[in-house]
Amino acid sequence: MILAFLSDFGLKDPYVGIVKAVMLGINPALQIVDISHQIAPQNVMEGSFVLGSAFREFPIGTTFLNVVDPGVGSQRIGLLAVTEHYTFLAPDNGLLSMVFRYSPKVTCFSIENSQYFRHPVSNTFHGRDIFAPVAAHLTRGVAPHSFGPSCRSPVRFQWPEPIVKDQYIEGEVIYIDGFGNLVLNVSADLLRHRRPIRKQFRINIKGMELSLLNTYSDVARGETAALIGSYGYLEVAVNQGSAAEVLAAGVGVPVVIR
Amino acid sequence: MILAFLSDFGLKDPYVGIVKAVMLGINPALQIVDISHQIAPQNVMEGSFVLGSAFREFPIGTTFLNVVDPGVGSQRIGLLAVTEHYTFLAPDNGLLSMVFRYSPKVTCFSIENSQYFRHPVSNTFHGRDIFAPVAAHLTRGVAPHSFGPSCRSPVRFQWPEPIVKDQYIEGEVIYIDGFGNLVLNVSADLLRHRRPIRKQFRINIKGMELSLLNTYSDVARGETAALIGSYGYLEVAVNQGSAAEVLAAGVGVPVVIR
Amino acid sequence: MILAFLSDFGLKDPYVGIVKAVMLGINPALQIVDISHQIAPQNVMEGSFVLGSAFREFPIGTTFLNVVDPGVGSQRIGLLAVTEHYTFLAPDNGLLSMVFRYSPKVTCFSIENSQYFRHPVSNTFHGRDIFAPVAAHLTRGVAPHSFGPSCRSPVRFQWPEPIVKDQYIEGEVIYIDGFGNLVLNVSADLLRHRRPIRKQFRINIKGMELSLLNTYSDVARGETAALIGSYGYLEVAVNQGSAAEVLAAGVGVPVVIR
Numbered sequence: 001m002i003l004a005f006l007s008d009f010g011l012k013d014p015y016v017g018i019v020k021a022v023m024l025g026i027n028p029a030l031q032i033v034d035i036s037h038q039i040a041p042q043n044v045m046e047g048s049f050v051l052g053s054a055f056r057e058f059p060i061g062t063t064f065l066n067v068v069d070p071g072v073g074s075q076r077i078g079l080l081a082v083t084e085h086y087t088f089l090a091p092d093n094g095l096l097s098m099v100f101r102y103s104p105k106v107t108c109f110s111i112e113n114s115q116y117f118r119h120p121v122s123n124t125f126h127g128r129d130i131f132a133p134v135a136a137h138l139t140r141g142v143a144p145h146s147f148g149p150s151c152r153s154p155v156r157f158q159w160p161e162p163i164v165k166d167q168y169i170e171g172e173v174i175y176i177d178g179f180g181n182l183v184l185n186v187s188a189d190l191l192r193h194r195r196p197i198r199k200q201f202r203i204n205i206k207g208m209e210l211s212l213l214n215t216y217s218d219v220a221r222g223e224t225a226a227l228i229g230s231y232g233y234l235e236v237a238v239n240q241g242s243a244a245e246v247l248a249a250g251v252g253v254p255v256v257i258r
Numbered sequence: 259m260i261l262a263f264l265s266d267f268g269l270k271d272p273y274v275g276i277v278k279a280v281m282l283g284i285n286p287a288l289q290i291v292d293i294s295h296q297i298a299p300q301n302v303m304e305g306s307f308v309l310g311s312a313f314r315e316f317p318i319g320t321t322f323l324n325v326v327d328p329g330v331g332s333q334r335i336g337l338l339a340v341t342e343h344y345t346f347l348a349p350d351n352g353l354l355s356m357v358f359r360y361s362p363k364v365t366c367f368s369i370e371n372s373q374y375f376r377h378p379v380s381n382t383f384h385g386r387d388i389f390a391p392v393a394a395h396l397t398r399g400v401a402p403h404s405f406g407p408s409c410r411s412p413v414r415f416q417w418p419e420p421i422v423k424d425q426y427i428e429g430e431v432i433y434i435d436g437f438g439n440l441v442l443n444v445s446a447d448l449l450r451h452r453r454p455i456r457k458q459f460r461i462n463i464k465g466m467e468l469s470l471l472n473t474y475s476d477v478a479r480g481e482t483a484a485l486i487g488s489y490g491y492l493e494v495a496v497n498q499g500s501a502a503e504v505l506a507a508g509v510g511v512p513v514v515i516r
Numbered sequence: 517m518i519l520a521f522l523s524d525f526g527l528k529d530p531y532v533g534i535v536k537a538v539m540l541g542i543n544p545a546l547q548i549v550d551i552s553h554q555i556a557p558q559n560v561m562e563g564s565f566v567l568g569s570a571f572r573e574f575p576i577g578t579t580f581l582n583v584v585d586p587g588v589g590s591q592r593i594g595l596l597a598v599t600e601h602y603t604f605l606a607p608d609n610g611l612l613s614m615v616f617r618y619s620p621k622v623t624c625f626s627i628e629n630s631q632y633f634r635h636p637v638s639n640t641f642h643g644r645d646i647f648a649p650v651a652a653h654l655t656r657g658v659a660p661h662s663f664g665p666s667c668r669s670p671v672r673f674q675w676p677e678p679i680v681k682d683q684y685i686e687g688e689v690i691y692i693d694g695f696g697n698l699v700l701n702v703s704a705d706l707l708r709h710r711r712p713i714r715k716q717f718r719i720n721i722k723g724m725e726l727s728l729l730n731t732y733s734d735v736a737r738g739e740t741a742a743l744i745g746s747y748g749y750l751e752v753a754v755n756q757g758s759a760a761e762v763l764a765a766g767v768g769v770p771v772v773i774r
Contacts, residue, residue, distance in 0.1 A: 002540060004533065010436035011269065011527065014312035015488065017262065017293040024260060024291065025317040033540065035533040041437055042498045054530035057644070059541040070498055073473025123473040125488035128315070178526035179557055215589025215639040230531065230641035240558045240586055268694035269527065272570035273746070275520065275551040282518060282549065283575040299695055300756045328756055331731025381731040383746035386573070 001139045003030045004058055006051050007067040007127065008039040015125070019065070019132045022118060026136035033058075042070035044094050045157070049175045049183075052098020053231045055086060064099075065127075065135045066090040073123035078111035078130055079154055082144050089131050089138075094157040101159075112148035160252075162186050169194075169257040171234070173249060180242025184255055186234040191257075201226075204256040205236055206247050216240075259397050261288045262316055264309050265325040265385065266297040273383070277323070277390045280376060284394035291316075300328035302352050303415070307433045307441075310356020311489045313344060322357075323385075323393045324348040331381035336369035336388055337412055340402050347389050347396075352415040359417075370406035418510075420444050427452075427515040429492070431507060438500025442513050444492040449515075459484075462514045463494055464505050474498075517655045519546045520574055522567050523583040523643065524555040531641070535581070535648045538634060542652035549574075558586035560610050561673070565691045565699075568614020569747045571602060580615075581643075581651045582606040589639035594627035594646055595670055598660050605647050605654075610673040617675075628664035676768075678702050685710075685773040687750070689765060696758025700771055702750040707773075717742075720772045721752055722763050732756075 003023065009015035016037050023030055035054050039047040047068035055064060069091045079092040083103040089111070090096050100106055111130060114121070116137050121129040134147055162171040162185050169190070175183040182205075191201065191212075201212040203226040210226040216239045219225045224243060229235030234257070238246045247253075261281065267273035274295050281288055293312050297305040305326035313322060320343075327349045337350040341361040347369070348354050358364055369388060372379070374395050379387045392405055420429040420443050427448070433441040440463075449459065449470075459470040461484040468484040470492075477483045479498045482505070487493030492515070494501045501507065519539065525531035532553050539546055551570050555563040563584035571580060585607045595608040599619040605627070606612050616622055627646060630637070632653050637645040650663055678687040678701050685706070691699040698721075707717065707728075717728040719742040726742040732755045735741045740759060745751030750773070754762045763769075 002537075002544075004537070006530075012294055012296040012436040014264075014293045014308050017291055018312050018315045020291050021260075021262070021312070021316040021320075024289070025315075028260075028289075028317070031540070031544075033533055033536050035530045036528055038528040050530050054534050054537070057534045057541075058537040059544070062537075071475050074475045122486075122488060124485065128488070178528040217587050217590045227640065228638075230638060230644070270552055270554040270694040272522075272551045272566050275549055276570050276573045278549050279518075279520070279570070279574040279578075282547070283573075286518075286547075286575070329733050332733045380744075380746060382743065386746070 001027070001030055002059060002062045003032045003135060003139060004035050004055070004062055004064045005032055006035040006039065006047060006064070007037045008041050008043065008047065009037050009067070009127070011037055015127065019127050022128055022132040023136040026133060027140050030136065030139060039068050042068060044068050044070065046175065048095050048097045051095070052102065055099060056102065058086070060085045062086050063135055063139050064088045065131055066095050067127040067131055068095055069093070069126060072126050077151065078126065078134070079151060080109040080111055080134070080138070080144055080147055081154065082107045087138060087144070089135050091126070092151070092155050094155045096154065097156040097159070100154070100156050107144070108151040108154050109144050110148040110151040113146060116142070116147060160185055162190065164190070167258065171255045171257065173251050173253045173255065175231070176244045176251065180238070180244040181229060182236040182243050182247070182249055182253070183229060183231050184234040184236070186255070186257060188228045188232050188234070191234065202258045203234070203236065204258070206249055206253065208247070210236065259285070259288055260317060260320045261290045261393060261397060262293050262313070262320055262322045263290055264293040264297065264305060264322070265295045266299050266301065266305065267295045267325070267385070269295055273385065277385050280386055280390040281394040284391055285398050288394065288397060297326050300326065302326050302328065304433065305353050306355045309353070310360065313357060314360065316344070318343045320344055321393055321397050322346045323389055324353050325385040325389055326353055327351070327384060330384050335409065336384065336392070337409060338367040338369055338392070338396070338402055338405055339412065340365045345396060345402070347393050349384070350409070350413050352413045354412065355414040355417070358412070358414050365402070366409040366412050367402050368406040368409040371404060374400070374405060418443055420448065422448070425516065429513045429515065431509050431511045431513065433489070434502045434509065438496070438502040439487060440494040440501050440505070440507055440511070441487060441489055442492040442494070444513070444515060446486045446490050446492070449486075449492065460516045461492070461494065462516070464507055464511065466505070468494065517543070517546055518575060518578045519548045519651060519655060520551050520571070520578055520580045521548055522551040522555065522563060522580070523553045524557050524559065524563065525553050525583070525643070527553055531643065535643050538644055538648040539652040542649055543656050546652065546655060555584050558584065560584050560586065562691065563611050564613045567611070568618065571615060572618065574602070576601045578602050579651055579655050580604045581647055582611050583643040583647055584611055585609070585642060588642050593667065594642065594650070595667060596625040596627055596650070596654070596660055596663055597670065598623045603654060603660070605651050607642070608667070608671050610671045612670065613672040613675070616670070616672050623660070624667040624670050625660050626664040626667040629662060632658070632663060676701055678706065680706070683774065687771045687773065689767050689769045689771065691747070692760045692767065696754070696760040697745060698752040698759050698763070698765055698769070699745060699747055700750040700752070702771070702773060704744045704748050704750070707750065718774045719750070719752065720774070722765055722769065724763070726752065
């Protein structure tokens, strides 16, 4: 039984190990796979993007534990979301937005049944006290509705959508990966349906004009390229370097594709 | 069989993987859970605090391998400590101080029986050559006394204790977590027994006076708060920011609670 | 069945988790051990050194998945290398150079049989689309020759060899570990065969002259030492500090041993 785990806990503190310890104490047969624990602290949007990019690669039946939780201890509820193939746990703060976007059928429950919690429940570490034990009991076969009532309208935020015109597309940077590649909100599908010959695209960002290439090594070391990246979106990259540094570009920087 | 692993090896070098490889070569059934490998290099006190905060969350029967070892290759002995619920391996340099503090009954052995070592034993990597194979053999059922003679007085250092007066408590910062939260040597229990209404506490640090709140989001983004943190100690935190940076505060900074 | 995994993916992005998800979808019984995912981006030489230092510690039968791949999407082939004790997957770019150096008998195959790939195959993430599924099928018992034809001359680069004279050895820094220790291309074996009393060696680097010591704590805190490190090579280290910082030394800095 695979349990995939994403958080902003970082790897210095014992928080990740503690959450795993609590889960393994309840279900010793769990096989835990880390997605990331280096989501920028409390950055729900970044966590949502990383989770949304990863979850469909996991085997059917995987349970996903997700904790990026700036509102821990407040009134926000804990969410249990069941899709056709997977189950997700997360604070109800938008962290599952990308999951909802790619999952046609979702049933949500509000995690309220304290019988499955670790006690006493702290105000600062629901990953350990609520989400971990609930995830572990869930993987042992406890039915989702046992954890609480249905939840009709979980929080989901809107991703900035590209503006699509006849002559151009206006997009923006939505994520910067660990290599410094700039991921844009322009999907491979959007480009594919637009023109048969994708090499004709011209990408404008921060005064530079780039062609759409096939892979990083199509340009010389240190040169900037635009290509369809591993996330399935248009990316601006520097071959063997960081586009974020070279272009001094962050999330929200506008891009025009002609 | 769970083996929890803490070190200051970092994650760039293959040291963590090598130690795991040695253990799995002896006991392939081990389930290894990382506590942290980003303890500040050779910082035994930090390692002791992180271990002390994590170990009680693990299932009974867990074996803990701990390597923060500035004296590797010197005359310091290797320690095997058996408590009521757990077993610990560590250099005898104070790394188990917090474990001893929370474990009423401890039996210690000096790791000396080279029959269980990996040979040749280096002067620089006892994690691989001594602790890993001993841990793996231990989890396969070799009795603790097989590894060496009893050890009567393992090294333990004193944590700075808060000064508790009628009118105030003087504490200090003892740990900074990965979010930049300042953890103080003032436990939730100490405060709980002191006054029934904890909101009345006033916390003074670096010229700021803070109230004791329930959780991070009780203050606005960027504001400083004092609260009982996940470690079970009083913490000074900045909502969605780093208190260590905002207050320019490090380990040892004094705090007064009235 | 142990699968050891090395890459330059870093730990912020979900790439490591995605590769594991693909493998566990094909072979759920895999026990995955991380060697490192913090190889400097696209630094094949560093990856080769770290892998070369680690692989012989793993149990016989281990499969190694290695992805440091600046040429992803270009014409470079994917390599499957079978040695007496282990199996390796890597792009054919020199990443296995140190493995070849320590493995007398190697049989290589070019990974070409797309029946075992994840489709569609991207131009940017062969770790997920080619290496992961091939590794997983391999560990399920598919014969190496099933993945493609023999490959006669895989890429291997030459490591800078020390110049060995009667009166001195000229070496250089080939790797900097996570503690800032400077690893030299002068092996313990080379020194051992040279003089019976190794304490007589004098090591000159950046205007400093050092004696060869036994371990870090043979010098005071903050002092510089030369010693045989955990990699089995001569290292220059600062006790409880970073030699790379203190000496402002990087890869390629020359060293003379007399």
